[in-house]
Amino acid sequence: xxxxxxxxxxxxxxxxxxxxxxxxxxxxxxxxxxxxxxxxxxxxxxxxxxxxxxxxxxxxxxxxxxxxxxxxxxxxxxxxxxxxxxxxxxxxxxxxxxxxxxxxxxxxxxxxxxxxxxxxxxxxxxxxxxxxxxxxxxxxxxxxxxxxxxxxxxxxxxxxxxxxxxxxxxxxxxxxxxxxxxxxxxxxxxxxxxxxxxxxxxxxxxxxxxxxxxxxxxxxxxxxxxxxxxxxxxxxxxxxxxxxxxxxxxxxxxxxxxxxxxxxxxxxxxxxxxxxxxxxxxxxxxxxxxxxxxxxxxxxxxxxxxxxxxxxxxxxxxxxxxxxxxxxxxxxxxxxxxxxxxxxxxxxxxxxxxxxxxxxxxxxxxxxxxxxxxxxxxxxxxxxxxxxxxxxxxxxxxxxxxxxxxxxxxxxxxxxxxxxxxxxxxxxxxxxxxxxxxxxxxxxxxxxxxxxxxxxxxxxxxxxxxxxxxxxxxxxxxxxxxxxxxxxxxxxxxxxxxxxxxxxxxxxxxxxxxxxxxxxxxxxxxxxxxxxxxxxxxxxxxxxxxxxxxxxxxxxxxxxxxxxxxxxxxxxxxxxxxxxxxxxxxxxxxxxxxxxxxxxxxxxxxxxxxxxxxxxxxxxxxxxxxxxxxxxxxxxxxxxxxxxxxxxxxxxxxxxxxxxxxxxxxxxxxxxxxxxxxxxxxxxxxxxxxxxxxxxxxxxxxxxxxxxx
Numbered sequence: 187x188x189x190x191x192x193x194x195x196x197x198x199x200x201x202x203x204x205x206x207x208x209x210x211x212x213x214x215x216x217x218x219x220x221x222x223x224x225x226x227x228x229x230x231x232x233x234x235x236x237x238x239x240x241x242x243x244x245x246x247x248x249x250x251x252x253x254x255x256x257x258x259x260x261x262x263x264x265x266x267x268x269x270x271x272x273x274x275x276x277x278x279x280x281x282x283x284x285x286x287x288x289x290x291x292x293x294x295x296x297x298x299x300x301x302x303x304x305x306x307x308x309x310x311x312x313x314x315x316x317x318x319x320x321x322x323x324x325x326x327x328x329x330x331x332x333x334x335x336x337x338x339x340x341x342x343x344x345x346x347x348x349x350x351x352x353x354x355x356x357x358x359x360x361x362x363x364x365x366x367x368x369x370x371x372x373x374x375x376x377x378x379x380x381x382x383x384x385x386x387x388x389x390x391x392x393x394x395x396x397x398x399x400x401x402x403x404x405x406x407x408x409x410x411x412x413x414x415x416x417x418x419x420x421x422x423x424x425x426x427x428x429x430x431x432x433x434x435x436x437x438x439x440x441x442x443x444x445x446x447x448x449x450x451x452x453x454x455x456x457x458x459x460x461x462x463x464x465x466x467x468x469x470x471x472x473x474x475x476x477x478x479x480x481x482x483x484x485x486x487x488x489x490x491x492x493x494x495x496x497x498x499x500x501x502x503x504x505x506x507x508x509x510x511x512x513x514x515x516x517x518x519x520x521x522x523x524x525x526x527x528x529x530x531x532x533x534x535x536x537x538x539x540x541x542x543x544x545x546x547x548x549x550x551x552x553x554x555x556x557x558x559x560x561x562x563x564x565x566x567x568x569x570x571x572x573x574x575x576x577x578x579x580x581x582x583x584x585x586x587x588x589x590x591x592x593x594x595x596x597x598x599x600x601x602x603x604x605x606x607x608x609x610x611x612x613x614x615x616x617x618x619x620x621x622x623x624x625x626x627x628x629x630x631x632x633x634x635x636x637x638x639x640x641x642x643x644x645x646x647x648x649x650x651x652x653x654x655x656x657x658x659x660x661x662x663x664x665x666x667x668x669x670x671x672x673x674x675x676x677x678x679x680x681x682x683x684x685x686x687x688x689x690x691x692x693x694x695x696x697x698x699x700x701x702x703x704x705x706x707x708x709x710x711x712x713x714x715x716x717x718x719x720x721x722x723x724x725x726x727x728x729x730x731x732x733x734x735x736x737x738x739x740x741x742x743x744x745x746x747x748x749x750x751x752x753x754x755x756x757x758x759x760x761x762x763x764x765x766x767x768x769x770x771x772x773x774x775x776x777x778x779x780x781x782x783x784x785x786x787x788x789x790x791x792x793x794x795x796x797x798x799x800x801x802x803x804x805x806x807x808x809x810x811x812x813x814x815x816x817x818x819x820x821x822x823x824x825x826x827x828x829x830x831x832x833x834x835x836x837x838x839x840x841x842x843x844x845x846x847x848x849x850x851x852x853x854x855x856x857x858x859x860x861x862x863x864x865x866x867x868x869x870x871x872x873x874x875x876x877x878x879x880x881x882x883x884x885x886x887x888x889x890x891x892x893x894x895x
Contacts, residue, residue: 280305280325281332288363289348291356298370302377312376319378326368326381327388333361334392344393345400361389362404369408372417382412383421387428398432399444406451413455425455426462439557459653466647470508476501478560493530494562496523500578507585511604521607524582528614531579536572536623572622579615579622580633586612587637591644705746706763708738713766716759729758 283305287297299312306322308314314322337347348360358366368385371377386405390398405412412418412425429448436445456463478498482491503510503520510517558574568574586608619633620626646652673681712734714720715727728734735758742750742761752760756775764772 280322281329284326284329284364284367287367288360291350291354291358291363294363294366294370298367299374299376301367302371314377319381322377323381323384326364326385330361330364330385330388331392333364334389337361343400344389344397345404365389365404369411373411373414375416379417379420380424382417383424383428387424387431390428390432395435395441395444398435402432402444402447402451406447409451409455418455422456426452459651459655461651464647464651466651468647470506472506474505476505476557476560479562483562490565491562493526494565496526497565498560499523500527500581504581504585507588510585510589517604521611524611527578528611528618530569531575531618532614534569535621536570536575572624575622576619576629579619582615583612583633583637586615587641591641702741705741705749706766708741709762709766712738712759713762716762716771717768718770719768 283301287301302308302314302322303311305325306314306318308318333347334344337344340347344359344361346359349355349358365382365385368377368382372379372382386401389401393401412421429452433445433448436448438445452463476498478501479491479494500520500523503516510520558568558577589608590605616630619630622629675681675684712728715722715729724730738758738761739750739753742753746761746763749761749763759775764776767775
């Protein structure tokens, strides 16, 4: 019985065999160990021979591989030499061709593609592949460096090198023509879009600050072309790096205008939602420190130096306003120092002499500095400068605006007591800015507008800088089988607005809510258009605005029916109230109506006088009739016989009798009061009418009780 013990380092070959004694060998006392050992030795000798053969074969194959590698390397070196020679030849061609092209005042569109094809001889006719793009870019960068060296040698500005004179001058130098050609090729897609940005970066790095201003002027002129999507995506990071390197080289005190030009270019070049230019965390530039004297001078006044230290110590708080909220002690120090400075400004107001001596109206860049000198000897002179005062007061408004902005959490926001102090200081600062010449009110209005816009940007950054571009969603066609959603007020927006108003009942009574104007206020623009002295052309009149006229007619129908009635005769201009129209327009438009109104008024006055005269005559006649009536009543009382039975003896029903008595009493009371009123107007005394009135009332009752009488 035998079995494979395992596998050795030679595959598919056994390492040895194991033999076991059978029952007969065990009974005889013999063993197969010696035989197995001999066989193992024989097998090892055979295996060793095979191993040596395989080892020699591997060595031969390795030698062959080394020879093949050496041969491949030598071939590659030969190819590289050939490619280097070809590249050098092409690079020489680029220099020669482009030097010749840019030396002639030829239009860029007519020569750019031809020059590229002559210099590079691309595999594709009009587009360079990757290796060709790299070679072409390196050649142009070398050519640009040579042109800058030539400009320095000739001591001329870089952008004016090789500029022609006379009638052939097109305002461009050699560098400008080279950049125009590369920009044209990048814009049309013949070369890589980021090539022109790389050349501009190299040009700004090797140019002086004075030359960089002209180079940046070229960049500003090509802003629209550089901002196209096919170029912007490939070169925006290179342009950002170029501008940042320029800002590091420039002086913040002497090159303020140039720094502002760069920042404005970046703001227009990059979209608003670009996060690379947004300070999302709101980190302050604490490295901007203002150094001032800590120890008083030997010959200085101690009182003035104390104010000097208080004044310039405000810059430490302006540098990092976040500490004013986090540490109450710093806010107290800032509030005390600020109150002292504001009181000093108020105690020393500026006049017309200080305004004329200031340099606010000068346009010379050399006189404008972003930082002021902090010498204690200059403070008294600086306080007389309106621009210096405005600089400090505007800093205060910026800090106050930051402190009033609520934080993301309640802990980050300012305290209630701090808000009240900020409000007090802010009102004081605004008053000082208004009285600071020149044009203090216009200046504070402009600053408030700027702070309002800055507040909107703060809220935008706090919301995570959402994009301003809104994606237009395609409207899905509603199938007829589906039922449309019905809203309470016709559409979704109005329904949501009404729902919000129900949850907020003060929305309709808010003071800032848009209200319906008065009739005079609404028609005032049209009345101004009707005035010939205004000189407004007819095509710009409000009567041409159909929406305005339609709203005005609805408004007049509700609140001015008299004006609304004049629409049929005089049109929309007749609805305008008369008190808004000038005298000439009023006479021309409403002359006939005014004459008619005067005639009607005169007739009414005459009728009123006639009615008064007739009323007086009737009153006199009434008094005489009343006297005659009283005398007739006395005669009637004497004529009535005593034999007439009283009303109680008359045969009447018991149900009707009380009603008749009440009727008699009521009529008697009414007759008394009427007679007293009539005779009070006349000369007859009221006392003489008492008996007559009684007799009249009795006669009336008797007549009612006895119809025969």
